[in-house]
Amino acid sequence: MNKCIRISKEKPVPEDRKTYADAVFSLVGGKDYKCFVQTFGCQQNEADSERIAGMAAEMGYSITDKPDEADFIVVNTCAVREHAEKKALSLIGQYKHCKNNKKELVIAVCGCMPSQEHRADEIKHKYPYVDFTFGTSDLYMLPELLYRRLSGAKRTFIIPEDKPPVVEDIPVVRESNYRAWVSIMYGCNNFCSYCIVPYVRGRERSRHPDAIEAEVRQLIAEGYKDITLLGQNVNSYGRGCDFDCDFADLLRRLASIEGDYKLHFMTSHPKDATKKLIDVMAENEHIARQFHLPLQSGSSEILRKMNRGYTAEKYIEILDYIKEKLPDATLSTDIIVAFPGETEEDFEKTLELLEYVKYDMVFSFIYSPRNGTPAAKMENVVPDDVKADRMRRLLDLQTRIADSLNAECLGKTYRVICQGQSKNNAGMLEGRTEGNKILLFASETARDGDYVNVKVTKTHAYALYGEEVK
Numbered sequence: 001m002n003k004c005i006r007i008s009k010e011k012p013v014p015e016d017r018k019t020y021a022d023a024v025f026s027l028v029g030g031k032d033y034k035c036f037v038q039t040f041g042c043q044q045n046e047a048d049s050e051r052i053a054g055m056a057a058e059m060g061y062s063i064t065d066k067p068d069e070a071d072f073i074v075v076n077t078c079a080v081r082e083h084a085e086k087k088a089l090s091l092i093g094q095y096k097h098c099k100n101n102k103k104e105l106v107i108a109v110c111g112c113m114p115s116q117e118h119r120a121d122e123i124k125h126k127y128p129y130v131d132f133t134f135g136t137s138d139l140y141m142l143p144e145l146l147y148r149r150l151s152g153a154k155r156t157f158i159i160p161e162d163k164p165p166v167v168e169d170i171p172v173v174r175e176s177n178y179r180a181w182v183s184i185m186y187g188c189n190n191f192c193s194y195c196i197v198p199y200v201r202g203r204e205r206s207r208h209p210d211a212i213e214a215e216v217r218q219l220i221a222e223g224y225k226d227i228t229l230l231g232q233n234v235n236s237y238g239r240g241c242d243f244d245c246d247f248a249d250l251l252r253r254l255a256s257i258e259g260d261y262k263l264h265f266m267t268s269h270p271k272d273a274t275k276k277l278i279d280v281m282a283e284n285e286h287i288a289r290q291f292h293l294p295l296q297s298g299s300s301e302i303l304r305k306m307n308r309g310y311t312a313e314k315y316i317e318i319l320d321y322i323k324e325k326l327p328d329a330t331l332s333t334d335i336i337v338a339f340p341g342e343t344e345e346d347f348e349k350t351l352e353l354l355e356y357v358k359y360d361m362v363f364s365f366i367y368s369p370r371n372g373t374p375a376a377k378m379e380n381v382v383p384d385d386v387k388a389d390r391m392r393r394l395l396d397l398q399t400r401i402a403d404s405l406n407a408e409c410l411g412k413t414y415r416v417i418c419q420g421q422s423k424n425n426a427g428m429l430e431g432r433t434e435g436n437k438i439l440l441f442a443s444e445t446a447r448d449g450d451y452v453n454v455k456v457t458k459t460h461a462y463a464l465y466g467e468e469v470k
């Protein structure tokens with residue numbers, strides 16, 4: 001593997017980065033060069049893409065949404081399931097014609113996919129027009145990599161370190177002027193047996209609370225209303241750090257900032273979710289009444305094989321406490337269907353748990369084997385027809401539950417954030433409730449980012465409909 005040589009190790013990282021950004025600017029600045037960033041995957045990737053756009057702008061590129069007119073294309077990939085990787089590879093394949101049309105075009109692939117050695121190797125050999133790859137933790141190196149390539153260096157494929165640094169002060173171009181992502185930590189130490197994330201995002205590293213508070217304060221001062229704190233397992237924020245601040249402390253600190261805004265966070269790991277955290281949420285109106293708590297399976301035996309670190313009983317205990325302290329909170333979860341060895345009985349336990357909890361939203365995924373994870377070597381793979389059948393039964397049940405929960409919203413008024421025109425309902429605006437439910441409404445005056453009071457007049461399993469009330 002052709003690893004990148006860090007040519008200026010003795011200098012602190014951020015200054016290094018700026019120097020390279022200046023160097024790229026001296027090559028491309030004033031030439032009307034454009035950068036196109038394509039994002040796959042989770043909110044962490046969306047947040048990373050906003051930093052990529054920020055660095056591209058700093059280096060003299062304007063941001064375009066048309067790959068055909070770009071001089072620099074960055075594909076930010078996901079590796080969590082095979083489907084996501086296939087989609088990214090197919091898109092990278094399509095960019096070959098862009099390079100054919102414009103020889104000086106630079107194409108970079110980043111994120112989780114090329115952080116796996118076999119994928120980096122595949123890109124190197126099968127996609128010779130890709131100029132360089134880098135991982136999520138090497139984001140700050142983008143100016144250096146681009147400068148080296150523009151100056152004629154060989155193609156580079158970086159496999160991230162296990163414990164990369166936390167780099168502050170990377171510029172950002174945010175997609176929205178009312179919703180913002182704030183990464184509070186990076187990486188994951190949990191090694192759930194099915195999951196590729198710990199291998200591609202490295203070990204857990206938390207940002208300093210002072211830096212997070214400064215970023216959140218600035219966002220609120222700029223008028224951001226919906227701020228989502230991001231981490232693979234926010235509940236282990238601050239662990240092993242030289243400051244004394246756990247996630248509940250951080251939330252309390254951020255929620256004490258004055259202003260008209262809501263804080264969201266994801267993702268919580270049930271094994272580390274504390275009563276203290278739920279108490280802090282219950283005390284503070286600035287923290288959205290929403291809890292996403294990935295269950296993965298309702299069978300304690302499957303949870304053990306998944307290396308999740310909790311049983312179904314322990315999960316229910318924490319969920320009951322959430323329901324007691326935050327009775328109006330929207331609840332959501334992730335479920336993996338057909339993990340190796342999942343029996344009909346195991347699967348029924350998942351359905352029973354869904355019936356018991358009554359989540360507003362369930363994100364369900366058919367298990368996808370990931371190269372290099374322990375689960376990929378497990379026996380008793382569930383046959384395809386059983387997988388499909390279980391998925392259908394789970395979706396049917398959840399549709400029924402969501403339908404009856406949403407029906408309870410009829411006649412109630414919610415304060416939603418207007419997110420612009422609905423893509424599927426012509427003439428309607430799409431709003432999001434504090435609990436992240438979609439509420440469609442008509443209005444002559446509401447603009448993106450406005451708070452609007454909407455009374456629910458009709459409900460479906462996956463959306464609410466209503467009228468603006470002044």
Ligand code: 5AD
Nearest residue numbers: 080194195294334335365366367368
């Ligand atoms: N197969 C299917 N789903 C997965 N997830 C993570 N890894 C896999 C996999 N190998 C799901 C989990 C996680 C969500 C983000 O993606 O449910 O919570």
Ligand code: SF4
Nearest residue numbers: 188190191192195197
């Ligand atoms: Fe993957 Fe588990 Fe870490 Fe989540 S907590 S990122 S599922 S290893």
